[in-house]
Amino acid sequence: xxxxxxxxxxxxxxxxxxxxxxxxxxxxxxxxxxxxxxxxxxxxxxxxxxxxxxxxxxxxxxxxxxxxxxxxxxxxxxxxxxxxxxxxxxxxxxxxxxxxxxxxxxxxxxxxxxxxxxxxxxxxxxxxxxxxxxxxxxxxxxxxxxxxxxxxxxxxxxxxxxxxxxxxxxxxxxxxxxxxxxxxxxxxxxxxxxxxxxxxxxxxxxxxxxxxxxxxxxxxxxxxxxxxxxxxxxxxxxxxxxxxxxxxxxxxxxxxxxxxxxxxxxxxxxxxxxxxxxxxxxxxxxxxxxxxxxxxxxxxxxxxxxxxxxxxxxxxxxxxxxxxxxxxxxxxxxxxxxxxxxxxxxxxxxxxxxxxxxxxxxxxxxxxxxxxxxxxxxxxxxxxxxxxxxxxxxxxxxxxxxxxxxxxxxxxxxxxxxxxxxxxxxxxxxxxxxxxxxxxxxxxxxxxxxxxxxxx
Numbered sequence: 276x277x278x279x280x281x282x283x284x285x286x287x288x289x290x291x292x293x294x295x296x297x298x299x300x301x302x303x304x305x306x307x308x309x310x311x312x313x314x315x316x317x318x319x320x321x322x323x324x325x326x327x328x329x330x331x332x333x334x335x336x337x338x339x340x341x342x343x344x345x346x347x348x349x350x351x352x353x354x355x356x357x358x359x360x361x362x363x364x365x366x367x368x369x370x371x372x373x374x375x376x377x378x379x380x381x382x383x384x385x386x387x388x389x390x391x392x393x394x395x396x397x398x399x400x401x402x403x404x405x406x407x408x409x410x411x412x413x414x415x416x417x418x419x420x421x422x423x424x425x426x427x428x429x430x431x432x433x434x435x436x437x438x439x440x441x442x443x444x445x446x447x448x449x450x451x452x453x454x455x456x457x458x459x460x461x462x463x464x465x466x467x468x469x470x471x472x473x474x475x476x477x478x479x480x481x482x483x484x485x486x487x488x489x490x491x492x493x494x495x496x497x498x499x500x501x502x503x504x505x506x507x508x509x510x511x512x513x514x515x516x517x518x519x520x521x522x523x524x525x526x527x528x529x530x531x532x533x534x535x536x537x538x539x540x541x542x543x544x545x546x547x548x549x550x551x552x553x554x555x556x557x558x559x560x561x562x563x564x565x566x567x568x569x570x571x572x573x574x575x576x577x578x579x580x581x582x583x584x585x586x587x588x589x590x591x592x593x594x595x596x597x598x599x600x601x602x603x604x605x606x607x608x609x610x611x612x613x614x615x616x617x618x619x620x621x622x623x624x625x626x627x628x629x630x631x632x633x634x635x636x637x638x639x640x641x642x643x644x645x646x647x648x649x650x651x652x653x654x655x656x657x658x659x660x661x662x663x664x665x666x667x668x669x670x671x672x673x674x675x676x677x678x679x680x681x682x683x684x685x686x687x688x689x690x691x692x693x694x695x696x697x698x699x700x701x702x703x704x705x706x707x708x709x710x711x712x713x714x715x716x717x718x719x720x721x722x723x724x725x726x727x728x729x730x731x
Contacts, residue, residue, distance in 0.1 A: 307479060307482065308475060308476070308479045311475045311478075311479070312471065312472065312475060315468075315471040315475070316468065316471075319464060319467065319468070323460055323464055326460070327457065327460065330456060335400065336400050336404075339400045339401055339404050339448070339449055340400075340404045340408075342447065342448045342449060343401065343404040343405045343408050343448045343449075344404075344408050344412075345448075346377075346405070346408075346428075346443060346447055346448040347405060347408035347409050347412050347413070348408075348412060349373075349377045349379070350379075350409075350413065350430060350432065350439075350441050351412045351413050353369060353373060353379075353381065353439065353441070354413055354415065354432055354434055354439060356369055357369070357383065357434050357435075357436050357439055358434055358435050358436065362436060363383070363436045366383050366436075369381070370382075373441075377443070378443060378444060378447060379441050379442065379443050380441070380442040380443070381439065381440070381441055381442075382439075382440040383434075383436060383437050383438070383439055383440070384437055384438045384440060385437050385438070386433070386434075386436070386437045386438060387438060389416055389417070389418040389431055389433060389438070390418055390431075392418065393419075393420055393422070400449075401421050401428075401445070401448060401449045402419070402421045402422075404448075405419055405421065405428070405430070405448060406419060409430065409432075413432055415432050415433055415434065416432070416433040417430065417431060417432045417433070418430075418431040419431075421445075425445070426444065426445055427442055427443065427444060427445060428442070428443055428444075428445055428447075428448060429441070429442050430443075477504075478504065478505060478508075480504070481502070481503050481504025481505070481508045481509075481512070482504070482508055484500065485500070485502070485508065485511060485512050485515060488500035488512075488515065489515060490710070490730075492519055493710045494589065494709055494710040494729075494730060495589055495625055495628075495708050495709055495710070496588075496589040496623065497588060497589075500512070500515075500516070502516070537574065540574055541571075541574070544567060544570065544571055544574075547563075547567050548564075548567060551563055551564055551567065588625070589623050589624060589625050590623065590624075590625075590626060591621050591622070591623050592621065592622060592623070592624055592626045592629070593620055593621060594616070594620055594621070594622050594651055594653065594658065594660075595616045595620040595651070596620075597629075597630055597633065598614045598616060598633075598649050598651060598660075599614060601614075601633055601634065601637050601649065602614045602649065604634075604637075605637055605640075605641055605647055608641055610640075610641050610644070610645060610646070610647050611645065611646045611647065612646075612647045612648070612649065613647070613648045613649070614649045614650075614651075615648075615649075615650045615651070616650075616651045616653070617650075617651065617652045617653065618651075618652060618653025618654060619653050620653070622653060622658045622731055623731060624658075624709060624729065625705075625708070625709065628705045628708065628709075629705065629709065629729075631701065631702075631705060632701070632702045632705040632706055632713075632727065633660065633662070633702075633727070635698040635699065635701055635702040636662045636699075636702055636713075636725045636727070637649070637662055638698065639698055639699065639725070640662055640663070640664035640666070640722075640723070640725070641664075642666075643664060643666030643667060643722070643723075644664030644665045644666035644720070644722050644723075645664075645665060646664065646665045646720055647662070647663065647664050648661075648662075648663040648664075648718075648719075648720060649661070649662055649663075650663070653731075655731075656730060656731055657711075657728055657729065657730055657731060658727075658728070658729050658731055659726065659727070659728045660726070660727045660728075661724055661725070661726050662724070662725045662726075662727075663718040663719060663720045663722065663723075663724045664718060664720060664722040664723055665718070665720040665721050665722045666722035666723060667722065668717065668718070668721070668722045668723045669715060669723055674715040674716075675715075677699050677715070678699050678700055678703045678713075679700065680697055680700045699713070699725075702725075702727075706727055706728075706729060709729040709730075710729060710730050711727065711728050711729030711730060712727075712728055713725060713726065713727050713728075714726050714728075
């Protein structure tokens with residue numbers, strides 16, 4: 276078998292690295308606030324862990340080893356004295372001196388076999404240190420108990436005169452105040468963490484307000500936004516305000532220009548009407564009058580599409596009442612209409628513009644269907660409205676084309692009542708001005724379903 280190319284050998288560790296980083300990234304928090312906290316907490320935890328490890332491994336272990344060595348040295352001295360010819364006779368004096376000077380409780384029992392060794396604790400610096408010191412300094416059979424009584428240590432050494440039993444306090448051989456250091460370390464970490472949380476919360480709040488202002492602007496709502504916070508956040512806020520002013524200025528200029536164009540074109544149309552009024556009535560005159568009326572309707576529709584709804588302010592509106600109004604209008608035109616509403620009835624939209632959007636959709640359904648169903652679902656963050664009809668529908672590949680201005684399909688499905696081909700285009704323009712969208716799908720009634728979904 277031929278060896279793999281060098282590129283294949285390199286791709287394996289690279290692929291493993293990419294999979295590992297992707298798995299880590301998938302489990303990382305997505306919010307800036309959580310990530311900032313992680314940036315603060317992770318180094319702190321690593322630093323405290325390193326400090327605690329070196330303290331436990333170096334300082335604590337060294338102190339415990341030296342204390343254990345001193346205790347075992349005292350016990351070794353007692354063993355040497357007991358092994359002297361006068362040791363047994365003067366043992367009472369030795370025990371009094373050991374209790375007074377070393378804080379030992381000493382007993383000498385007849386020589387017998389030592390108890391079996393106790394199981395070693397999983398992690399005990401004291402047990403390891405005392406065992407090592409007894410083996411080195413005394414070099415006699417011994418038995419120790421460091422876990423039976425948490426406050427004392429018992430050491431038994433087999434001597435020539437018998438079994439020397441020594442009981443001493445645990446803190447004589449063990450650095451028992453190390454928990455104070457750990458408590459201080461934990462307490463300071465919690466204080467630093469609280470300070471970091473408060474600081475990061477103040478730094479994230481201006482970013483959230485900037486995001487809310489941008490979202491409100493996208494929904495067509497005017498919000499009182501003033502940049503504050505860090506210098507970079509204020510710069511982003513001022514850039515957003517300037518961008519908003521440019522967009523509003525552009526809309527105002529376009530509206531002013533369209534108003535001028537509208538005035539000029541209406542003046543010409545008025546001249547046409549006056550000229551037709553003085554002409555004798557006849558087939559040609561009626562045809563010209565229809566052309567003038569058609570041109571006037573197309574002009575009004577185009578101006579409504581071009582102006583949009585930028586000048587209207589968003590306000591809380593009763594959506595259920597609006598749908599009932601649309602239902603009554605459709606029934607006046609002889610259409611069977613059903614309305615259903617789920618959730619809270621109030622939604623913040625541009626009332627006139629949103630009514631025009633729904634009116635265009637319902638008018639489109641009236642034009643090609645007999646039965647109409649309007650369903651609204653008010654959720655926490657979105658308002659969804661379905662307008663269904665039982666008409667011929669639109670082929671899926673042509674549903675996006677009907678939103679193009681002035682486009683007329685063979686079925687003329689996208690025309691409003693004026694026949695300008697702007698009904699659905701105006702409806703989508705209004706929905707997008709609210710930060711939402713309009714989609715077309717198959718209707719349960721067999722025709723077309725137009726769905727308006729706007730954020731709240």
